[in-house]
Amino acid sequence: MKHLKLILSMALVALTTQLFAQTNKETTIKIIDEKDYTFVANSAIPMSNMDISQILSRMPGSQGGGVINLTGSQYDFRVTKDSVVAYLPYYGRSFSAPMNPNEGGIKFTSKDFSYKESKNKKGAYTIQINTKDVKRENFRLTLSVTENGYASLVASGYNKQPITFNGYLSESKKKDQ
Template identity: 55%
Template sequence: MKTIKNMLAFAALLITTQLYAQTDKETTIKIINAQHYVFNASSAMPMANADVNRVMSRMPGGNGSGMIQLTGSQYQLVVTKDSIEAYLPYYGRAYTASMNPDDSGIKFKSKDFKYKADKKKKGSWVITITPKDAKDTQSMVLNVSQNGYATLSVNSNNRQPISFNGYLTEPKEKKK
């Protein structure tokens, strides 16, 4: 029964996400090839475990599915040719606790990283980012559809993996 609820929640998310498409096929291809884009997170999905589900079921409107809506937030991953900047929340189990409260979430800037973009059948992309100078993040895998919808999976050294659903956009030009 819980599996059916999770599948229905995921289907509803996909349907609502498609209503808010931010890029078309040409723009998606252009920004991925230029390696200059922003992934905007709209929901987070921590690894399913009893602790997270218990907390989620106690939240207002929570159904224990493990999906956390991030609407109205500015959580994102900014990718350029020479840097990666992550500002994402983290929900789940950490194996090693940080003594600094500012270290919560997935927050880092990296100038030393490995980037690999593979185009798949039907126009989708699988992008693997491996930061070498981020202390906790081992790898990030971004699965992108033709229309810019994406799922970001983050694997860490000291935390359970977490995934984010969202979409790609072109970065806004900074005002001078």
């Protein structure tokens, strides 16, 4: 019965992720080439260990199997040519915690970062971003993007265990001046 619940919840996550895809093949190629896009997180998958799994199973939004539903939240990761801005939650083991609880999660703005992009034979992108100027902790972010805009983001830092986010890419909203 437990396996059936897990399978059904994973199928539900896969179906809802498909409903929220915002880009087509041409748009995905365009926004990645322009380096102007937003990754919208629909679910978080922390690195699994016994302690964290017990805590996560009691959290609202938990779907079992360590997947946390973030659909409808405002968590995202924005990339432009001159900056990277992250506003993501963090679930997992952190080896140092901020004194201010509002500074938790993966929240930063970086203007000094390395950006490496590659494309495989099937058209999927892998983007590697390493921040260099984040005050508390620099991050290594690996974004894997399909042609249709579905994406997976792995965030790892020196003081945190890696965490994976699933979601989609969308065009960045232009601010009116």
